[in-house]
Amino acid sequence: MKSVRFDVLTIFPRMIDFYISESIIKRAIERGIIEVGVTNIRDFAVDKHLTVDDYPFGGGPGMVMRIEPLYRALTHVKGRQKKHTILLSPEGSVLTQAKAVELSQIKDGIVLISGRYEGVDERISHSIDEEISIGDFILTGGELPALVIIDAVARLLPGVLGDERSNVEESFTGGLLDYPHFTRPAEFMGMRVPEVLMSGNHKEILKWQRQQSLKRTMLKKPELIDETKLTEDDKEIIEQLKEEV
Known part of the structure; x- marks a missing residue:
């Protein structure tokens, strides 16, 4: 190349x-x-x-x-x-x-x-x-x-980042802000990592990540929502988040 x-x-x-x-x-x-x-x-x-x-x-x-x-x-x-x-x-x-x-x-x-x-x-x-x-x-x-x-x-070029998934999953790549990230320890000063991330249930983890990504975008850069192609599930999540907010 x-x-x-x-x-x-x-x-x-x-x-x-x-x-x-x-x-x-x-x-x-x-x-x-x-x-x-x-x-x-x-x-x-x-x-x-x-x-x-x-x-x-x-x-x-x-x-x-x-x-x-x-x-x-x-x-x-x-x-x-x-x-x-x-x-x-x-x-x-x-x-x-x-x-x-x-x-x-x-x-x-x-x-x-x-x-x-x-x-x-x-x-x-x-x-x-x-x-x-x-x-x-x-x-x-x-x-x-x-x-x-x-x-x-x-960092967009193949081979630059250690994990090629980084470019796919990070903020703005999919039109939304990234979801929250956590690492060890599981608890720090009374603050715990969300249980779903340690559950091993990949389907639920992906669901949580999408929810959090949508929530962060709504709260911090709501204008991006209008520019993003949303699924029906996304729209349902957004309506639920609006009620919570």
Whole structure:
């Protein structure tokens, strides 16, 4: 299987290097499932001071990332290949599990541009495929969003997680939030694990898990209920939960 390639353009490469050298992402790289290239935009600056930012035309607060080093870095990384290029920006569409699944299907490679300062020169928009945000808030740069995308996409690839069922059963994969999880000890400070989970009755366990998943979703993210394809049993459970609430 061909590995999936991520290229991150940043002026703080060590931020990326540190994260990808740990845990699941590190193992995915060692297994050849993914590749992560990190390119320092500053290496492509056009002056001796390696300047990557400048004052905005028209005035205004802050600095803007210059087009020349960014464009040169992007051209260098893409070469003659057609790579899906993403600008991390608070103006982009918010990352969802569905978008992570979509990105995991891309085989030609993904380039992630980590902006800084007040933003990047608008002319880079002619060289990108889409803008993505990880939420309606402002960060100091695009490095964290880039890592979030790498993590969200990588764990969907075969062989990255230890148990392939993890992707199937976790939050959002089926449109609902995940059910509660418990492990040893069976009792802690008077709080006991639900008896059904220790009963060995797999049919009842699955039923309990579905009920809890529906209940959590109703209480925490009710909007997801309307977006989920529900069975008749699900609808009956929801009506019972509404009465309880």
